Amino acid sequence: MELFGQTVICGILLGGMYSLIAIGMTLIMGVMKIINLAHGALVMVGMYVTYLCFTYLGIDPYIGMFIAMPVLFFIGCLIQKYMINRLVEVESILPENQVLLTVGIMLVLTEGIRVFFKSDYRSVITTYSSNTVFVGDMSINVAMLIGFFFAMLFTSLLHLFLTKTDLGKSIRATSQDRDAAVYMGVNSSKITMITFGIGSALAAAGGSLLLPLFYLFPDIGHLFTAKAFIITILGGMGSTMGAAIGGMILGIAESLGATYISMGYKDVVGLVIFILVLLFLPGGFRSLVKR
Amino acid sequence: MKKYRWQILAVLLVTFGVMLLASGCGGGGSADTVKVGVILPLTGDQAMFGTMEKNSFEMAYEELKAAGKTKVGDKEIQLLFEDDQGKQDVAKSATEKLVNQNKVAMLSGGYSSACSNVIAGSAQNMNMPFLVVTGSSDDITKSGWQYVFRGTAAPASKYTVSFWNMVDEGVVKLNNVALIVENTDFGKSSADGFRDDCAKRGINIVFDQSYEHGAIDFKPMLANMKSTNPDMIFAVSYVMDAAMIVKQMKELDFSTELFVGGGAGYTMPEFKDNSGDASEYIASTTLWVPNVAVPGAGEYFENYKNKYGKEPDYHGAQAYATMYVIADALSRANDFTSTEIQKALKETDVMTVMGPIKFEDWEGYTNQNKPNTYVVQWQKGELEVIWPEDVKSTDYVYPVPKWNER
Numbered sequence: 001m002e003l004f005g006q007t008v009i010c011g012i013l014l015g016g017m018y019s020l021i022a023i024g025m026t027l028i029m030g031v032m033k034i035i036n037l038a039h040g041a042l043v044m045v046g047m048y049v050t051y052l053c054f055t056y057l058g059i060d061p062y063i064g065m066f067i068a069m070p071v072l073f074f075i076g077c078l079i080q081k082y083m084i085n086r087l088v089e090v091e092s093i094l095p096e097n098q099v100l101l102t103v104g105i106m107l108v109l110t111e112g113i114r115v116f117f118k119s120d121y122r123s124v125i126t127t128y129s130s131n132t133v134f135v136g137d138m139s140i141n142v143a144m145l146i147g148f149f150f151a152m153l154f155t156s157l158l159h160l161f162l163t164k165t166d167l168g169k170s171i172r173a174t175s176q177d178r179d180a181a182v183y184m185g186v187n188s189s190k191i192t193m194i195t196f197g198i199g200s201a202l203a204a205a206g207g208s209l210l211l212p213l214f215y216l217f218p219d220i221g222h223l224f225t226a227k228a229f230i231i232t233i234l235g236g237m238g239s240t241m242g243a244a245i246g247g248m249i250l251g252i253a254e255s256l257g258a259t260y261i262s263m264g265y266k267d268v269v270g271l272v273i274f275i276l277v278l279l280f281l282p283g284g285f286r287s288l289v290k291r
Numbered sequence: 292m293k294k295y296r297w298q299i300l301a302v303l304l305v306t307f308g309v310m311l312l313a314s315g316c317g318g319g320g321s322a323d324t325v326k327v328g329v330i331l332p333l334t335g336d337q338a339m340f341g342t343m344e345k346n347s348f349e350m351a352y353e354e355l356k357a358a359g360k361t362k363v364g365d366k367e368i369q370l371l372f373e374d375d376q377g378k379q380d381v382a383k384s385a386t387e388k389l390v391n392q393n394k395v396a397m398l399s400g401g402y403s404s405a406c407s408n409v410i411a412g413s414a415q416n417m418n419m420p421f422l423v424v425t426g427s428s429d430d431i432t433k434s435g436w437q438y439v440f441r442g443t444a445a446p447a448s449k450y451t452v453s454f455w456n457m458v459d460e461g462v463v464k465l466n467n468v469a470l471i472v473e474n475t476d477f478g479k480s481s482a483d484g485f486r487d488d489c490a491k492r493g494i495n496i497v498f499d500q501s502y503e504h505g506a507i508d509f510k511p512m513l514a515n516m517k518s519t520n521p522d523m524i525f526a527v528s529y530v531m532d533a534a535m536i537v538k539q540m541k542e543l544d545f546s547t548e549l550f551v552g553g554g555a556g557y558t559m560p561e562f563k564d565n566s567g568d569a570s571e572y573i574a575s576t577t578l579w580v581p582n583v584a585v586p587g588a589g590e591y592f593e594n595y596k597n598k599y600g601k602e603p604d605y606h607g608a609q610a611y612a613t614m615y616v617i618a619d620a621l622s623r624a625n626d627f628t629s630t631e632i633q634k635a636l637k638e639t640d641v642m643t644v645m646g647p648i649k650f651e652d653w654e655g656y657t658n659q660n661k662p663n664t665y666v667v668q669w670q671k672g673e674l675e676v677i678w679p680e681d682v683k684s685t686d687y688v689y690p691v692p693k694w695n696e697r
Contacts, residue, residue, distance in 0.1 A: 002514075114334065
């Protein structure tokens, strides 16, 4: 029983942080209608910003996160404004090909970081990194709890932002029907720029929350892109709540798989769910709510 | 106006392409060089190891050059590095590129077992001598490939020779052991060897699982393992997984009398840096230690540290020693055809920082050097040799104190 509890709790906590990364991706996917394969690389860049703040300025990663987020917001806006929007404007380039640009951005970011930091593994060791609280015999990592708390906080804030503010409503309008939104007077290129910025900032937040628990090297982005992609499909493209739930489900499924099947098949469990969802629930969990 | 822009872009692209082509061919030197292709993971998640090995190759090359040993006959040895990104398909195309386009005289490199295996297979098919640096899975030298040589790396199942010696001498007493390995060729080979050795001595394996590398959370597996109550854990992991595993064991308050790593990650300085005090008393098998009683080992360690600002571990020493083996073999070859180089390699008997290197056929292995292995243990943040007895730098700590008794 304790083993089961330990497994599920770890799954939920980790899933919460996966969600945050995936929400950034789903937001961009909803508005832009393209898969952003550079998303994991943006997470990685965000982690390096937090890492730098920690090693050179001694700033705690949870505070460093609030430096990494604006930096990544800015980088995201630049990428959108000067790279992706330029391609979107050219009609002859199909959306499928716009995805290739994001692959290019990913490579440039990864190799750019490698020039400065080499391929070394780095990690942030804080005083509380391996502190744990025991609930019965279950050990819960403090950094994981804090990470989960922040992830949920950002998710709710984003939800409020999208449903309550004018800007948030414009983002949703653009994602539902871009042309109609333009006719209603929404400045779509500005909206896409802001959306990409917010998506990147959330990616940075997710990465920074994982930093005290995990480690960092230039190629780590692939891992996050893959996870975020699975979650986005699970939750339904463009749905924040779907992504939040999808993240938890992926986290729990991976944990259960690791405990009761084998750690070697952890990723297989996630991918099997991914295929099942595509086959039987092509719209993701969002389509369940809509019915 | 827009149309013109595209034309300018097209012209730029073509120019760029031509430049790339030119630089690709420009590397091919003149007739007075003998080229050695070295395939290592220089990008991707094994890049840290690949970079260390490339640095060591270059360091050895410069030393040899200063001693005039890179000139063999009337030709100069030239190293050509290729990146395999840690991927088998890339390793295969890198091999073919080096052999067919660059016309190398021989190949070396090979970090991961999976990539080394691919390179070895294609090298054998093309009758191209290949000297493995690190790739350790047993089947690389067990396939009867005459053109494949492995000097500086032991077969994965033989990394534990010294450790089993420790068990047989009665120093370590084992009843129930747990085994966790990453699911790569190296991990599988090590696990097979370990299982056989346990079976021979009647030791129970109470937990036996493989895992996918790069996990954030190892607790499900560790909690499972804790419930089986093993005396000892044998683990084969890359460096960051290794750090995550011992850190999370500490978090779970899971102590065993001994934790032995099977080389790879557990001897790296990064392992200690990233796992903090959780690395204390963790033991590992290894093929090389800087303070080993072999001439040049200590100097290599110091020189590397001064030059690159980082401590090398046995992977770097493997590459460094391999460069010396290559220079030695090429200096003895009658000409630089693959048969002659193969013959020269086969007759190798040279002393390196990894100990004496000789390519022999034994126990089903072909062209495999007989390995020296050591058992090391992290004590007060230093990696100390604890076995074999005659080369130890300090006494072993066994059984290891529990987490809450430290």
